[in-house]
Structure formats: C-alpha cells, structure tokens
Amino acid sequence: xxxxxxxxxxxxxxxxxxxxxxxxxxxxxxxxxxxxxxxxxxxxxxxxxxxxxxxxxxxxxxxxxxxxxxxxxxxxxxxxxxxxxxxxxxxxxxxxxxxxxxxxxxxxxxxxxxxxxxx
Amino acid sequence: xxxxxxxxxxxxxxxxxxxxxxxxxxxxxxxxxxxxxxxxxxxxxxxxxxxxxxxxxxxxxxxxxxxxxxxxxxxxxxxxxxxxxxxxxxxxxxxxxxxxxxxxxxxxxxxxxxxxxxxxxxxxxxxxxxxxxxxxxxxxxxxxxxxxxxxxxxxxxxxxxxxxxxxxxxxxxxxxxxx
Numbered sequence: 001x002x003x004x005x006x007x008x009x010x011x012x013x014x015x016x017x018x019x020x021x022x023x024x025x026x027x028x029x030x031x032x033x034x035x036x037x038x039x040x041x042x043x044x045x046x047x048x049x050x051x052x053x054x055x056x057x058x059x060x061x062x063x064x065x066x067x068x069x070x071x072x073x074x075x076x077x078x079x080x081x082x083x084x085x086x087x088x089x090x091x092x093x094x095x096x097x098x099x100x101x102x103x104x105x106x107x108x109x110x111x112x113x114x115x116x117x118x119x
Numbered sequence: 120x121x122x123x124x125x126x127x128x129x130x131x132x133x134x135x136x137x138x139x140x141x142x143x144x145x146x147x148x149x150x151x152x153x154x155x156x157x158x159x160x161x162x163x164x165x166x167x168x169x170x171x172x173x174x175x176x177x178x179x180x181x182x183x184x185x186x187x188x189x190x191x192x193x194x195x196x197x198x199x200x201x202x203x204x205x206x207x208x209x210x211x212x213x214x215x216x217x218x219x220x221x222x223x224x225x226x227x228x229x230x231x232x233x234x235x236x237x238x239x240x241x242x243x244x245x246x247x248x249x250x251x252x253x254x255x256x257x258x259x260x261x262x263x264x265x266x267x268x269x270x271x272x273x274x275x276x277x278x279x280x281x282x283x284x285x286x287x288x289x290x291x292x293x294x295x296x297x298x
Contacts, residue, residue, distance in 0.1 A: 003154060031151035032158075032165055033192055051192040055168035058149035062168075066147055 003030070008037035012095075015115050022108060024083065026097040028090070029053050036093065053096040057087055074112065084108070090116045120179045123290060125283070126201050127170070128229060129210030130221035131189035132161045134243040134273040136170045138210060139186045141279040143172025148186075158190070167193065169200055174283070180298070182283065197229055205290040206237040208282055210273070211260075213242045213250040219259055226260070237289035241271040241282045 005028070012026045016039050028037040029050035038046040060072050077085040082101040086108065087094055095116050099108060127135045140146050149168040153159045170186030185200045187193070201207070209226055212218040242256045251259070257268040267285050272278040291298060 030154040031167065032154050033167055033190075034154040047192050048195065051167075051190075052195060054151065055149070055188070055193060055196060058151060058167040059169070062147055062149045 003034050003036055005036045008093075009039075011115065012037050012039050015097075015111060019111060020107075022100055022103045024098045024100055025049070026095065027053065029094050029096065031057070031092070031094065042098070049096070053087060053094055057089070057094045060087075073118075086112065088112055088116050090118065120181065121296065123180070123182045123205045123287060124203055125182055125184050125286065125290075126197075126204045126207040127184060127186040127210060128197065128207050128225065129187075129189060129241075130212070130218045130225060131158065131165065132215070133189060133210040133212045133218060133222070134241075134271075135186040135189065135210045136166055138208070138241065138243075138271075138273040138279050138282070139170040139172040139184045141273055141276055142174050142182075142283055143184060144175055146170065146172040165190070168196060182287070184283075191225075194225075194228070198232075201229075201233065204233070204236060205294060206239075206286045207233070208286060209238055209240045210243055210271075211240060211256060212244055213252075213256060213270075214244050214247050216251075219251070219256065223260060235293075237286065237293045238266060239282060239286045239289070240266065240268040241273070242268055243271045243273050245270045245278075246272045246275075 008028050016023050016026060024042050025040040027035055027046060027049055029035050031054055033051035033054035035046045035050035060075055064072060075087040084099045087096045127138055129135050136148055148170045149166055150164040151167050153163055153165050166188045172184040174182040187196055187200055211222045240262060242253045244250055253268045253270045269282050271282055
C-alpha cells in the first residue's frame with residue numbers, strides 16, 4: 001500500500017537539487033515509521049530507514065518529555081566517515097537527511113531553515 | 120543491588136506496552152499515532168522504539184522491563200534492546216490467529232540468537248471472547264514442555280505479575296543468581 005505524498009516528494013527533490021550534491025539521502029517519515037517521501041542515492045530500504053528515524057526521534061522526544069524539557073528542534077549525528085545524519089521535526093512528521101562526507105554544515109543548516117521551517 | 124533485564128517481545132497489538140505499564144512503578148513509552156489503515160483498525164497508537172518500566176522487588180532487587188515495537192519494520196530494535204537480557208516474555212494476542220502466526224515468525228527469528236535465554240509465553244487477552252486456550256497456543260507454537268505458557272490478562276496486575284515472577288524463577292535457576 002502507498003502512503004506517498006506527491007507534494008512532499010517534490011519538495012525534497014527540490015532540496016536535493018539545490019544542495020549542490022551535499023545530500024546522499026533524504027526521507028520524510030510519519031512518527032510511526034511510515035515513509036511518505038524519499039530521495040535516496042545509497043542502498044537503504046526506505047521502510048527500514050523511516051522506522052529507524054522514527055525510533056531515534058521517539059527516544060529523543062520521550063527522554064526530553066521525562067525531563068520536562070519540551071521537544072527537540074533539530075538533532076544531528078556525526079558519522080565516523082565525516083558524514084552527518086540530521087533529524088528535524090516538520091509539520092508533525094520527521095525529516096531525516098544524510099550528507100556526503102565533510103559537508104558545508106552552514107549550508108545544510110541554511111537549507112533546513114529555508115525548506116523545513118516549522119509553521 | 121541486582122538488576123534483571125527482561126525483554127517483552129511479540130507482534131503488533133499483543134499487549135506488550137500494557138504489560139510493561141501494568142507492572143511498573145515508573146514507565147516510559149515511545150507511542151506514536153498510527154498512520155497505516157491496516158494497523159489503525161486495531162488501535163490508534165503504536166510503540167516506535169521501546170517501552171521501559173522499572174519494577175522494584177525489594178531487598179535491592181529490581182527488574183528493568185524493555186518492550187519492543189511489534190511491527191517487522193522495527194525488527195532492528197530487537198537486537199538493540201536484547202543485549203544482556205536475563206530472559207524474555209513472548210506476548211501473544213490469543214484472540215487473533217494472524218497475530219499468533221506472526222508471533223511464531225518473530226520467535227523463530229529471535230530465538231536463533233538467544234537459544235540459551237529463558238522465556239515464557241504470555242497468552243494475553245484471556246478475558247476477551249474467542250481467546251485461544253493456553254494449551255492450543257502451546258500446540259500452535261510448538262514450545263518445549265519446560266517453557267510455561269501462561270493465560271494472561273495484561274491489564275490485571277496479579278495476572279501480569281504471575282507472568283513476570285514465573286520468568287524470574289527460570290532466570291534465577293538458569294543464571295544461578297543468589298537471592
């Protein structure tokens with residue numbers, strides 16, 4: 001069964017286009033791990049990637065909730081090969097992107113601010 | 120202080136989160152709204168990473184309960200959460216034949232990496248009409264005679280405690296824990 005959002009698919013394709021090749025994969029997932037948009041140049045099943053992102057986001061949110069600190073705005077993880085994984089809450093869903101190694105982090109932050117600003 | 124680590128495993132909608140919450144003094148869950156229509160017909164929220172609960176047994180003994188998500192897309196969490204477990208509870212929705220078949224598949228896969236770990240089967244939802252008996256579930260799962268299959272109502276503390284205490288006894292024997 002398809003759960004895709006054509007609007008969000010077009011949106012993330014635009015992000016990849018303007019990213020000057022800095023993004024390896026980008027996915028938007030529902031909080032229950034259902035992928036709704038996906039651009040992916042690496043060999044990862046989007047269903048598993050979306051589930052993993054929702055699990056990571058769920059744990060971060062729950063820990064913050066236990067500490068009564070509200071929800072998170074952005075999470076990023078530096079990988080051993082100098083790529084970065086970003087997770088950003090966006091309109092009730094989660095956006096996750098994986099960069100190429102040694103990306104321009106300022107530019108990635110700018111892209112996220114412009115394209116995934118919470119309303 | 121001695122800490123038992125117990126995993127609660129089983130298919131979607133088997134009652135894992137309920138069991139953890141019923142037993143625990145302190146609990147945390149990562150439940151989120153369900154999107155997929157085929158899952159939404161069964162309930163509105165689902166665990167996406169883990170449930171956690173703490174049970175204080177007294178005299179310095181505690182149980183840390185870790186509940187897994189039930190859907191196969193979250194199967195990577197089994198490995199994450201199962202590190203260092205003393206035992207596990209296989210939860211089954213006794214009213215749902217499809218769920219029992221899924222439990223068999225989950226268990227076959229999980230057991231391959233945890234052959235020596237003690238476990239019990241909790242045949243949940245025994246208070247609902249159409250629930251299969253513990254004996255029928257034992258036959259369906261083909262579990263060895265030494266593995267308890269326990270009729271369970273996860274919303275009931277006494278029933279949930281029977282499941283956990285039975286497993287703890289197996290763990291104490293298996294791992295030679297002095298109490």
